């Protein structure tokens with residue numbers, strides 16, 4: 001019998017599986033898709049290499065690099081550091097922002113304190129006051145005040161101008177979590193900025209040097225196997241097995257797999273479905289079951305030549321290209337040009353045909369200073385309709401802790417409570433917390 005079954009081989013599940021296997025626990029990880037990695041997965045989609053969406057590793061992360069290194073991944077080979085991020089205002093100016101105080105100290109300081117192209121000194125001062133007020137609220141009361149406001153409302157209350165909101169806050173919020181400032185909670189923005197402020201010198205942005213399944217998730221899964229665990233793909237869990245008042249296993253293809261402990265490490269929507277089916281609505285799961293989800297949508301293009309001169313994170317506020325990056329020199333070097341775009345208005349994209357999305361992006365690209373029209377070789381639209389917990393105000397209090405009051409059941413996943421929200425770092429931290437809970441429970 002397995003001691004622990006982990007449901008889902010995204011970063012949260014792989015972390016829990018790896019940490020438990022390293023501690024000598026017999027672990028079985030079961031994953032619905034044919035490959036591991038979850039939202040950090042990369043795969044072949046009808047002849048084109050794709051990923052769930054462009055990802056940036058942020059220098060302030062600590063749990064993720066620790067996991068990768070412990071699993072034998074050489075960070076200097078897996079990551080390619082980028083010195084700047086760019087904001088391109090449609091039909092307007094563009095600005096480069098140094099992304100690393102350590103690697104590019106002068107540019108970074110100049111961007112923060114220098115004259116700047118995107119807003120006036122007065123606008124900058126008000127923006128500074130907005131950031132200071134948000135960080136102070138975060139330090140004083142966490143989510144209590146901030147999670148009542150959207151970023152836009154909070155910025156307006158600090159007299160940040162509409163122009164600054166459009167030019168600075170829209171790219172910031174869309175770049176961080178794909179949605180404009182009226183769609184998400186001020187708490188979300190400041191919780192993440194506060195983590196950055198604590199580790200300011202380590203900020204910096206890196207691309208992965210290949211598809212993330214191959215560079216990160218597969219090696220972690222391999223280590224779990226090397227430690228005596230099993231990782232099975234294409235194995236969807238259809239229910240939790242409950243006996244009396246405890247979870248004793250899972251069902252995969254009508255077959256019961258028993259375990260002393262189950263770590264439910266799927267994304268939010270499938271976790272809600274499995275928990276609702278097993279327990280209905282109870283006081284312990286009420287918050288989790290009422291958390292809302294939100295979609296993401298990306299367009300990934302193979303090109304005849306690079307669309308952009310440098311591979312770096314770029315934001316196109318007010319266009320269909322919320323965040324985008326050339327990847328042919330970093331993540332997908334097998335093609336002459338590769339552009340990955342996180343699309344704005346994800347809900348709308350779920351209803352559009354891929355050709356319509358491509359057409360809109362090709363129309364918007366020249367407004368951001370580059371052409372796509374005659375260089376597209378192939379493209380795919382990749383959507384995730386429900387996988388993020390919604391970042392709108394009021395959600396923070398509903399996020400569940402990893403430990404549940406149900407014997408045999410622990411939760412993991414970026415939607416569970418930790419300070420890094422819906423990021424790779426957050427997923428890894430949740431997996432570490434889950435492994436600690438399970439270890440304690442196994443030891444009695």
Ligand SMILES: Cc1cc2nc3c(=O)[nH]c(=O)nc-3n(C[C@H](O)[C@H](O)[C@H](O)COP(=O)(O)OP(=O)(O)OC[C@H]3O[C@@H](n4cnc5c(N)ncnc54)[C@H](O)[C@@H]3O)c2cc1C
Nearest residue numbers: 008010011012032038039053055056237413414423424427
């Ligand atoms: C487009 C996009 C861009 C992003 N950009 C960044 C970024 O730049 N930086 C950053 O830090 N983060 C980024 N993220 C967020 C990051 O990818 C996620 O927060 C993190 O990967 C979530 O990991 P997880 O393990 O919690 O969930 P998931 O990765 O969703 O893993 C859950 C796993 O459970 C599996 N599963 C679901 N149901 C079942 C079932 N019934 N049985 C078995 N298995 C099941 C799923 O297939 C999946 O593999 C981005 C996400 C997306 C989608």
